[in-house]
Amino acid sequence: MERRAFLTASGALAALGLTDVTLPSLVRAETWLASRVRRMDVDPKPLSTKSNDLTPYSGTWGDRQIRHALRRAMFGVPFDQFMEAKSLGSMAALVDRLIDPSQPLPAKTMTYVDELLLAKRTDPQLDNINKNRTERFRIGQVRNWWFELMLKERLSIREKITLMWHNHFVVSGETVQFAGLIYTYLDTLRRNALGNVKQLAHEITVDPAMLIYLNGNQSYYGKSPAGKNVGDQVNENYARELMELFTLGILDPETGEPNYTEEDIQNAAQALSGWQFTTTAPFKGILIQQSHNSGPKTFFGQTGNWSAQDIVEMIFAKKGGFNAAYFLCEKIYTTFVYYVPNKQVVTAMAQKLIESNWEVTPVLRALFSSDHFYDEEVIGAQLKSGAEFIAGLIRDHGMKTDPFDPKTPESRGTTQEGQILFTDPNPTHTSLTFTYMGAALGQELLAPPNVKGWPNGHAWVGTGTYPIRDALASVALLYPNRLNGGGRNMKLQFDPMAWVDTVDPERTMSSPDVAKALERATLAFELGPIETDFLYKTLNLLQLPEDDFYLKEEYISLFAINMATLPEYQLL
Numbered sequence: 001m002e003r004r005a006f007l008t009a010s011g012a013l014a015a016l017g018l019t020d021v022t023l024p025s026l027v028r029a030e031t032w033l034a035s036r037v038r039r040m041d042v043d044p045k046p047l048s049t050k051s052n053d054l055t056p057y058s059g060t061w062g063d064r065q066i067r068h069a070l071r072r073a074m075f076g077v078p079f080d081q082f083m084e085a086k087s088l089g090s091m092a093a094l095v096d097r098l099i100d101p102s103q104p105l106p107a108k109t110m111t112y113v114d115e116l117l118l119a120k121r122t123d124p125q126l127d128n129i130n131k132n133r134t135e136r137f138r139i140g141q142v143r144n145w146w147f148e149l150m151l152k153e154r155l156s157i158r159e160k161i162t163l164m165w166h167n168h169f170v171v172s173g174e175t176v177q178f179a180g181l182i183y184t185y186l187d188t189l190r191r192n193a194l195g196n197v198k199q200l201a202h203e204i205t206v207d208p209a210m211l212i213y214l215n216g217n218q219s220y221y222g223k224s225p226a227g228k229n230v231g232d233q234v235n236e237n238y239a240r241e242l243m244e245l246f247t248l249g250i251l252d253p254e255t256g257e258p259n260y261t262e263e264d265i266q267n268a269a270q271a272l273s274g275w276q277f278t279t280t281a282p283f284k285g286i287l288i289q290q291s292h293n294s295g296p297k298t299f300f301g302q303t304g305n306w307s308a309q310d311i312v313e314m315i316f317a318k319k320g321g322f323n324a325a326y327f328l329c330e331k332i333y334t335t336f337v338y339y340v341p342n343k344q345v346v347t348a349m350a351q352k353l354i355e356s357n358w359e360v361t362p363v364l365r366a367l368f369s370s371d372h373f374y375d376e377e378v379i380g381a382q383l384k385s386g387a388e389f390i391a392g393l394i395r396d397h398g399m400k401t402d403p404f405d406p407k408t409p410e411s412r413g414t415t416q417e418g419q420i421l422f423t424d425p426n427p428t429h430t431s432l433t434f435t436y437m438g439a440a441l442g443q444e445l446l447a448p449p450n451v452k453g454w455p456n457g458h459a460w461v462g463t464g465t466y467p468i469r470d471a472l473a474s475v476a477l478l479y480p481n482r483l484n485g486g487g488r489n490m491k492l493q494f495d496p497m498a499w500v501d502t503v504d505p506e507r508t509m510s511s512p513d514v515a516k517a518l519e520r521a522t523l524a525f526e527l528g529p530i531e532t533d534f535l536y537k538t539l540n541l542l543q544l545p546e547d548d549f550y551l552k553e554e555y556i557s558l559f560a561i562n563m564a565t566l567p568e569y570q571l572l
Helices: 002-006 009-016 023-042 063-073 079-087 091-098 112-118 128-152 158-166 179-192 197-205 208-213 237-247 262-271 308-336 343-355 360-368 386-396 427-440 465-478 496-503 511-522 529-541 553-564
Strands: 220-223 229-233 275-277 285-287 297-299 302-304 411-414 420-422
Touching: 063 079, 063 091, 063 360, 063 511, 079 496, 091 360, 112 128, 112 179, 128 158, 128 179, 128 386, 128 420, 128 427, 158 179, 158 308, 179 197, 179 208, 197 237, 197 308, 208 275, 237 262, 237 308, 262 297, 262 308, 297 308, 308 343, 308 360, 343 360, 386 427, 386 465, 427 465, 465 553, 496 511, 496 553, 511 529, 511 553, 529 553
Parallel strands: none
Antiparallel strands: 220 229, 275 285, 297 302, 411 420
């Protein structure tokens, strides 16, 4: 198939006219391939699947389908979690486990991160530079803590769908610069991630971080919070994005007509005026009545003394709820299935969301149990985001990192310019999330590029990021501690033989069988003959005996690198 030809070494090599599978050839192939993948977005089309609705899956339920469900729902597939999923015995049992909203949330253990919930903003005696430096440092620790949750996730979709909502109801710590509010925002997303999406929209509308990010706390009517007469100083930013990016989209999915007018935006903004937030925990939005326009406003052709809550309700009621349901289900589809939505499947999902009174889990259950989801065209069709690549690389290969250190970091003095210096208690996490996931691969958690969030699909792979991904995988699997994050004291360990033991604990399997087992555990689909031949030719260049190469650490490390740097490893 065409998309797979672009994303396999064989397709790249054939297109380049390369006949010898050598490492230099592969490097050239990857450079070419990255540019071709980027150009595939010129006219993106949905996948050509046999099923285009939510008809329940009726095919074989085996290892391949289990791993597909896990790859889409989580970050990588540790072998023990695959075995746990397999032991559940059925698709229904696995899907129920993955989307179970009753699985416990991260415990409030009064760690450094949890203490942010009880913290005031940075000491007001600090100058603005040091105040901002302190808050950025603390937001970095919230990011590290979240990454730890991704790495330690059990059989649950919660962290992956929390990331989806973060990329939907977008907030950036670089704008908010208040770690306690960022933590509260993340908690709002996680608590509602598998719950009622309309309730999530209500809560996010008056979330303190969102009020700062889209200027809701600067939206006054009548008098300011301090009681000063200000007239009409209503900010329209959130009202516009609430409809355009968060709930409806610009156009009606059925008619192509605009979903709202400029007048709707202006009147919604009046209804949203007057919201501020508490500056000590628990952080929450509060309505200042003297700053709120409580007079009549016309929205979607209806006139009344509408509040922020009324606006959300009216948005979700438009055309019986279909427009909001379709837009939200498009996000779910493009996150978990394919970056170009299938309109028929999304329509069926939207109808399910309305029927379930805006509860997300019935939609996820239907999607993850459908023929469409397990179609051959869907398996291996999605490109990994930066977070999926970094977290998946660690989890797929059983790599060890320093555990997240929850202690409150101490300041360790100041620079000659008077700027605070901090001791980072989590340098490994900081390197992985900030240096590699963020700066190198373009997905810094809690810092999306703009209110639209990160682009999906083939935007993740380009001529710049593709070689970086290969380099990261190579160094991480061969010399993990050389990923020092610019001098940070980073610790990352890959144990090649422990990785082999996940598929062959008794070490009785033949070399080809071990190789095939590791391929199946690591890649979204089996390699073709040219790619498999490449792996073995590379090993043969080192004159390795075929029957025992995997018993030596350096050989299995090289095997892991060769597989993780194949184009197929970029696919889910």
